[in-house]
Amino acid sequence: MNSIQKKIWGLAIIVLLIMAITWVSLIYYNQKMLDQYNAILERYLIMNEISRKSQQTVTALNNYLLIPSIENFEVIDENKKQIQMMKHEVTLFKNVENELALTNYVNLIDSLVDTVERSVFFQTEEETEYSMTAFKEATHISNFISERTLTLIDLELRTYDLFYRGIMDQSEDLKRLGFWLLLLITFLLLLFTYWFSLRITKPVEKLTRAANELSKGRFDLKVEVDSHDEIAFLAKMFDRMRVNINNLISEIQHKAQLEKELQQSKLLLKESQLRHLQSQINPHFLFNTLNTLSKKAYMEGSEETSDLLVSVAGLLRYNLKHLDKPMTLFDEVNVLKQYIDIQKSRYTDRLHFVTEIDESCLSIAIPGLTLQPLVENAVIYAVEPQEEGGTIWFRIKDNGAKVTIEVEDNGPGMTEEKIQEILEGKEDTTSGHATGIGLSNVVKRLRLFNGSEEVMKIESKLGSGTKVMIHLLKDRGLEEHDKNTNRG
Incomplete structure (x- = not known):
């Protein structure tokens, strides 16, 4: 070259x-x-x-x-x-x-x-x-x-007179020859220099035009330089870079399209899930009926019954209004307390509920109606079947960038196969749940909310109780909560 x-x-x-x-x-x-x-x-x-x-x-x-x-x-x-x-x-x-x-x-x-x-x-x-x-x-x-x-x-x-004259004539001819030779050499040098400069500047101009077109986003134009020097090598590498950038842009566009379609699918899935959950309850009829019963019980002097009906009505109101958007842990804990009050009226001393809550974490966002299904699952499997009842421990811990929520019971536990079914979303048994929401549904909603697969961990063995742990990202939760608040 x-x-x-x-x-x-x-x-x-x-x-x-x-x-x-x-x-x-x-x-x-x-x-x-x-x-x-x-x-x-x-x-x-x-x-x-x-x-x-x-x-x-x-x-x-x-x-x-x-x-x-x-x-x-x-x-x-x-x-x-x-x-x-x-x-x-x-x-x-x-x-x-x-x-x-x-x-x-x-x-x-x-x-x-x-x-x-x-x-x-x-x-x-x-x-x-x-x-x-x-x-x-x-x-x-x-x-x-x-x-x-x-x-x-x-x-x-x-x-030698003629010879002298010949010498003089030769001298004059030599002068003229030198003059014309100088002009000829100058012309040839200018011509060669022009040709030589074109051999360098034309490839540079082509490369400059190609760079200008690339700066305008035209990555489909091939860069061609017909020289055999470093500029040709540079043009070849430039064209390879153009091809790589064009492929990368196409790949990014394809991924963006796939991401858009995936997000739309997730939104449709979330919307269908929420509507499915809401359709499982006859909301307004039950809510109005409970309000009427509460007032009637209060007028008849049954204050305990009235309070119980108020808790049920509050739980129902929460389910109706906040199932389709994230809430704070503070709201979820309040609803959970209403649920426990209802269950205590049912199981009395058979239900022991122990809480350990870090108050600094209650402002973190979480999908609506997440904590109640966790505790309800423990009530159904750890308290209800046992004659002597059972104990449920509820904890909220600050783990740096994450908030960990634990629901632990001293029930009969579950097998490893059952745990895998729940985490993989294959378990969808919702019988016995007041809201019709099982653990698998909670796992799916948390994954959609956090944008991560690692949202829940279950530790359990047969005969030694069960501990369910969910992890919430502080930054992710707050950002999602702010977006939904602005939309509301």
Whole structure:
């Protein structure tokens, strides 16, 4: 995969290569012209040096003829060697234009060297006249070499005049080439930079548009980027995130729909249960009849009977008005006391009811008609069958975040299978209950109210009594109670 960093490095390398090629080309052409110019200048310098050395040789010969010392001889010999070396360099300058003139020029150099050697030889043999004659001839040859040097330089100038003009024309062409090459390189670089920037910015723009669409909640648009770098990988991960979010939203919507349907089912179930409970009593007829009987008993002087009828009427009134909404523990306890008063009038000393109530918990909300069925169940199974009666303990305890309500009796107890039937809602025997509400019904209503399965615990063994414990969440109960109060 080509990364953005590799693309940037590629752009930098291409720019450097173009600059390097341009620089090398310019250096090459400049060096070529400079070499040509140096070669021509070298020709002029060598020929001029030959002319100067020829004169120095004649001067050295004159000094030797005047003072024939070893030092003067060595000077002559050194000049000859230098002239010989420069003669070989001059022979390399031959071309079609100067071949004849250059050949004569080389012969003059040889003649000068021979004449100088002959003059030195005659001087050594003490033939002064011949030596002077050779000296004069060497002087003429040296002057002739100087003239020929000027002639050759002039010929060279005429020969290389076109070359000089060519160099100037090449220089101008090179300037124009450099200018157009610079424009071409600039244009290519701009074009490549534009293409390169599009390769980076277009995927970013697509990714930006996709993010904008996602911010508007459109999770159905696929994110596609046709590059092969980190942006493509980012777009791929972005699209995967879009798919995951879309799936999550669909799942949440599905769960919300299921939750809504479940809540509606629970409400319908609760409503049907409450209406079923209320339909099991002929409420208004019984309530009016009890009120009439209470007044009649009071007028006849039966105050105890009147109080009993008042308790029954109060219990009935509570059942009629508050079965369909949560109540506080305070209200439930008051109704429970009325129920116990009624049962005590029936069982007298056979019913022992012991309470242990934490007053700070009485403001907690609880479904209406919950405590009475619990105690009533204990009366039916622990007190009524026993000749000597029985004892029921009723407790309300504060357990931090929960309130625990206990109803314990010393009756015959029940089997584990019976306990499981009650907790699983399979037991629905309501015979003998004044309200027609059994423990299973209480368990169901508490679970609907608390929103939890763990609402009741039953501890019992055959022959050792039964303890029923229910747990109420303080926060849940208060919240539910406030909602229903506002609705009422």
